[in-house]
Amino acid sequence: MKLKLLVMATLYSFGVFAQQSNDHRVIVITTDGFRWQEVFKGLDAEIVKMKRFHHGDSLRLMETYGAKTEAESRAKLMPFLWNTVVKQGQLHGNRNVGSLVNVANPYWFSYPGYSEILTGQVDVQVNSNDFQPNPNTNFFEYLNGLSAYKGLVAAFGAWDAFDRILNEKRSGFPVVNAFDSYQSYAKTKDSELLSRMTKDSFRVFGDAEVLDVFTHFQAMDYLKNKKPKAMYISYGDTDEFAHEGAYNHYLDAAHRVDAWIAEIWNFVSTDPEYKGKTTLLITTDHGRGDVIKAEWTSHGEKVQDCHAIWYAMLGANVPALGEVKTSEQVYQKELIHMLAAAMGTSFTSERRE
Numbered sequence: 350m351k352l353k354l355l356v357m358a359t360l361y362s363f364g365v366f367a368q369q370s371n372d373h374r375v376i377v378i379t380t381d382g383f384r385w386q387e388v389f390k391g392l393d394a395e396i397v398k399m400k401r402f403h404h405g406d407s408l409r410l411m412e413t414y415g416a417k418t419e420a421e422s423r424a425k426l427m428p429f430l431w432n433t434v435v436k437q438g439q440l441h442g443n444r445n446v447g448s449l450v451n452v453a454n455p456y457w458f459s460y461p462g463y464s465e466i467l468t469g470q471v472d473v474q475v476n477s478n479d480f481q482p483n484p485n486t487n488f489f490e491y492l493n494g495l496s497a498y499k500g501l502v503a504a505f506g507a508w509d510a511f512d513r514i515l516n517e518k519r520s521g522f523p524v525v526n527a528f529d530s531y532q533s534y535a536k537t538k539d540s541e542l543l544s545r546m547t548k549d550s551f552r553v554f555g556d557a558e559v560l561d562v563f564t565h566f567q568a569m570d571y572l573k574n575k576k577p578k579a580m581y582i583s584y585g586d587t588d589e590f591a592h593e594g595a596y597n598h599y600l601d602a603a604h605r606v607d608a609w610i611a612e613i614w615n616f617v618s619t620d621p622e623y624k625g626k627t628t629l630l631i632t633t634d635h636g637r638g639d640v641i642k643a644e645w646t647s648h649g650e651k652v653q654d655c656h657a658i659w660y661a662m663l664g665a666n667v668p669a670l671g672e673v674k675t676s677e678q679v680y681q682k683e684l685i686h687m688l689a690a691a692m693g694t695s696f697t698s699e700r701r702e
């Protein structure tokens with residue numbers, strides 16, 4: 350009951366219930382473990398001074414992302430969020446002004462976080478990154494079951510766990526993960542080249558995760574050529590470089606993701622098939638430490654406050670609220686329901702063993 354009330358409140362925050370349209374398009378974008386602190390405050394002036402985190406790169410980082418004010422710094426780090434989304438969409442999660450966005454699951458790491466985002470609920474049994482294929486149905490699976498969306502749903506993830514998180518076998522839409530052969534999912538002018546480059550790329554994070562650049566170029570190629578109506582893109586560099594304690598790469602990765610979101614937005618806001626009928630949800634699976642500065646590299650139940658996250662929405666049926674500065678408490682499990690509301694539909698996850 351409580352959940353129902355929350356969801357209703359969330360729907361009403363859109364002002365109106367959107368008219369259901371069979372032609373509405375959605376893109377969900379996540380960048381793994383990217384902190385609300387950098388989204389809203391820019392470069393962290395303390396972390397950037399610590400040698401074990403800046404790796405000799407502090408001067409460049411200060412020049413590239415540093416500024417006198419947090420507002421200037423965040424705009425240098427994430428120019429698309431702070432020039433475009435702030436004017437045309439919504440940014441939630443600045444805890445310093447009372448906008449609280451939290452994960453509702455008790456684990457504060459990736460599989461439970463992505464499951465919460467994509468199934469719109471918490472299953473406490475989903476408690477490991479090695480968890481089996483998700484028994485809970487997800488939003489994209491629901492869309493793929495509607496005649497207007499059938500065959501027009503796809504997911505691209507840098508991390509190989511998305512086959513399980515989205516239960517690719519059961520859900521019936523392509524989940525192109527890590528080092529999967531893109532050309533076996535789509536034949537386009539560039540798909541063979543993209544597949545070969547992905548396969549031969551340097552495996553910085555081992556076999557389980559590819560560098561974001563490959564995931565992004567595959568996703569863009571698919572978007573432009575296959576024209577999916579519902580798409581999920583998951584970037585992972587931010588989390589991997591944070592675990593390595595490389596603040597320089599972590600910031601550069603986030604800056605790059607911001608530019609890629611701009612590229613996606615530029616495409617969907619100009620292409621006649623997407624223009625005016627596409628909604629974007631941008632968020633993350635979990636936060637990271639901050640109270641003890643050196644814990645920024647880490648997350649999980651034992652790290653204070655990394656249940657704190659952020660999200661942004663932009664596009665069709667999303668009122669331009671800008672940076673939300675009124676007090677609010679939003680949970681990660683509500684986000685997909687907000688997106689569904691913007692499409693004029695509703696979704697309930699089901700358990701299917």
Ligand SMILES: [Zn+2]
Pocket residue numbers: 382459588589592648
């Ligand atoms: Zn992590």
